[in-house]
Amino acid sequence: xxxxxxxxxxxxxxxxxxxxxxxxxxxxxxxxxxxxxxxxxxxxxxxxxxxxxxxxxxxxxxxxxxxxxxxxxxxxxxxxxxxxxxxxxxxxxxxxxxxxxxxxxxxxxxxxx
Amino acid sequence: xxxxxxxxxxxxxxxxxxxxxxxxxxxxxxxxxxxxxxxxxxxxxxxxxxxxxxxxxxxxxxxxxxxxxxxxxxxxxxxxxxxxxxxxxxxxxxxxxxxxxxxxxxxxxxxxx
Numbered sequence: 001x002x003x004x005x006x007x008x009x010x011x012x013x014x015x016x017x018x019x020x021x022x023x024x025x026x027x028x029x030x031x032x033x034x035x036x037x038x039x040x041x042x043x044x045x046x047x048x049x050x051x052x053x054x055x056x057x058x059x060x061x062x063x064x065x066x067x068x069x070x071x072x073x074x075x076x077x078x079x080x081x082x083x084x085x086x087x088x089x090x091x092x093x094x095x096x097x098x099x100x101x102x103x104x105x106x107x108x109x110x111x112x113x
Numbered sequence: 114x115x116x117x118x119x120x121x122x123x124x125x126x127x128x129x130x131x132x133x134x135x136x137x138x139x140x141x142x143x144x145x146x147x148x149x150x151x152x153x154x155x156x157x158x159x160x161x162x163x164x165x166x167x168x169x170x171x172x173x174x175x176x177x178x179x180x181x182x183x184x185x186x187x188x189x190x191x192x193x194x195x196x197x198x199x200x201x202x203x204x205x206x207x208x209x210x211x212x213x214x215x216x217x218x219x220x221x222x223x224x225x226x
Contacts (some may be wrong), residue, residue, distance in 0.1 A: 004156070031212060040118070043202070044214035050212065058213065090157070098206030099145040101159035102214065 003027075006091050006105035013112050019078040021108050023091030029103070030096050032074035034058075034066065037088040037107070046089075049074055050096075081112045117205050119217035124192050127225050133189045134220040136203035142185035148177055149202040150186055151219070157202060160188075193224040 001049075007022035025032065031050050035043040035058075047066040055066050063085060067075045078085055088109050092102040097109030118137045126132045126203060145164045151157040161170040166181040174191045190197055200219040207213040 007131075033212070035216075040218065042218045043214075044216075045213060048212045056212070068183075098212070098214070099162050099164050101147060101162050102149070102157075102204075103159070104149075104156040106154075106156045 004091055004093055004103050004105040005010075006015040006108050007069075007087075008108050009106060011108055011110045013078075013081050013110065015082060015112055017078075017081045017112075018111065019081050019093075019112075021078075021089055021110070023074045023076070023093075023105055024072050025074075025093040025103070026072065027093070027103070028071065029093035030071075031094050032068065033092040033102070034064075034074065034076045035090045036060070037090060037093065043090065046076065078110075083112050086110060086112045117201055117203060117215045117217040119201075121220060122218070123221040123223070125223045125225060128194060130193050130224075131189065131191045132193055132222070133187050134222075136186045136188070136199075136217055138184050138186075138203075138215075140181055143181045143184075144206050146179055146186050147204045147206075147214070148186070149204065150199045152200060154200040161186050164219045167225060188220075190222075193222075195224045195226050198222055198224045 004025045034046040049055045049068040065077045076081040090107045094100040094102045148160040149157040161177045163179040168179045176189045179186045200221045202219045204216040206212045
């Protein structure tokens with residue numbers, strides 16, 4: 001079974017801090033994704049990576065950056081955390097095509113105070 | 114922008130009842146339709162990936178149908194059990210199977226014992 005592991009389940013950070021959310025997958029998937037989930041909204045794509053060092057902006061990239069130095073690891077970086085980035089963050093991975101199911105991590109609930 | 118809509122938003126059913134919910138998506142340039150189950154404190158889990166008009170998939174008591182011409186998919190649960198309580202998400206990749214999956218806001222199902 002594919003395993004997608006997110007480093008933290010819960011995280012509390014202060015406004016202005018730099019925050020790193022880590023995600024590791026163990027099935028050699030090309031694609032990795034970062035989403036955020038907010039009440040009343042569908043999962044929204046922040047960033048996507050289709051290969052090492054390759055990234056594409058999703059629908060809401062502002063205030064975030066990403067890093068993919070190794071195929072199995074995809075990091076989401078909040079350069080200067082703000083209260084409107086309080087959310088549930090989900091990492092996912094899949095093989096190349098749109099008919100390949102996404103495999104999700106357990107999520108990180110981030111609170112920025 | 115591709116819109117994926119789900120109804121109802123939430124649903125309470127008694128144990129043993131059968132239920133169904135809907136996912137609507139634009140029918141033009143269809144590529145695939147995904148269904149996920151997201152239980153509280155767990156990661157979203159892929160149920161089905163559907164690609165062919167008229168397709169029907171089944172996993173235990175859960176089944177799904179797909180109508181790409183009119184742009185909808187139904188998810189059915191037969192004889193609901195408390196462990197079926199979860200949020201059910203549908204998602205569609207962008208045209209031509211691109212990585213920009215668009216998620217619906219989900220149907221939250223609560224099965225009462």
